[in-house]
Amino acid sequence: MATYVLIHGAGSDARYWHRVVPLLHTEGHRVVLPELPVDDDAAGLAEYADAVVAAVDGSPGTDGDLVVVAQSMAGFTAPLVCGRLPVRLLVLVAAMVPAPGESPGDWWANTGFAEARAELDRSEGRDPAAGFDPLVTFFHDVPAEVTAEAMAQAPRGQSDTPFAKPWPLDRWPDVPTRFLLGRQDRFFPAAFQRRVVRERLGFAPDEMDSGHLPALSRPEELVRRLEAYRTQAGLR
Structure with missing residues (x-):
């Protein structure tokens, strides 16, 4: 039995994982769902990491191998957690990959995000402007009923605070890491992610047919991938 720690992205909440959680429970695993203080202007990346650690520490029975899964902006938070918890495997899903000393606010220009996004829009017939x-x-490949449910929820604002300060690590944590991108991701284009992951993590990412929100659009496939990563890593 493993413990999966599922970290949501910017302007979101732990409900993002609601289609994934029961599938992991069916596989016999525990799940921890941290709520990041995304709408708190006093909270930066350090406080985001604190929220994850507190959620794990406050969850009874979180023994077994610890697998951290980070969606989108949580790519900046998850590596900070690895220095504070006995993480055995880190999985980045459609995530940002920080460089040492880089702030989330600088990541966009440093990686060439805007140009890559505009190129994808033009190639698929959308107006980049x-x-x-x-x-x-985000929701182009999410089932209509799931999209409607998500749109019915009160929107959660995203503070600018965590985008301002540099990522504090001087290197990637010494934890086995996998990256899963969505081939139909309209936010972080697949070609863009392939380049960034190779440049910053030194390996080729894995791919699945999904957009930016695979936990909502393809939960079964996502869980199959997570479980494959876990068994390949020799974890329980």
């Missing part, structure tokens, strides 16, 4: 529409960018 159009305003951001989450239904187009």
Whole structure:
């Protein structure tokens, strides 16, 4: 039995994982769902990591191998947790990959995100200058009923605070790491992610057919991938 720690992305909450959790429970694993203080202007990356550690420490029965799964911006938080918890495996899903000393705010220009996103939009017939529409960018492959349920929830704001300070680590943690991208991701294009992961982590990412939100659009496939990573790593 493993303990999966599922960390949501920016402007989101732990409900993002609601289609994944029962599938992991069916496999016999425990799940910890930290709630990051994304709408708190007093909270930065350090406080985000504190929230994850507190959630794990406050969850009874979280023995067994610890697997941390980070979605999107949580790629900045998850490595900080690895220095404070006995993490056996780190899985990044459609995630940002920080460089030492880089702030989340600088990540966008440093990686060439805007150019990559505009190129993808043009190649798929969308106007790069159009305003951001989450239904187009995030929910295009999410089932209609799941999208409707998500849209019915009160929106959660994202503070700018965690984007301001540099990522404090001088290197990637010494924890086995896997990266899973979505081939139909309209936010972090697949070609862009392949380049960034190779440049920053030194390996080729794995791929699945999904957009930016695979926990909502392809939960069964996502759990199969997570379980495969776990068994490949020799974890319980």
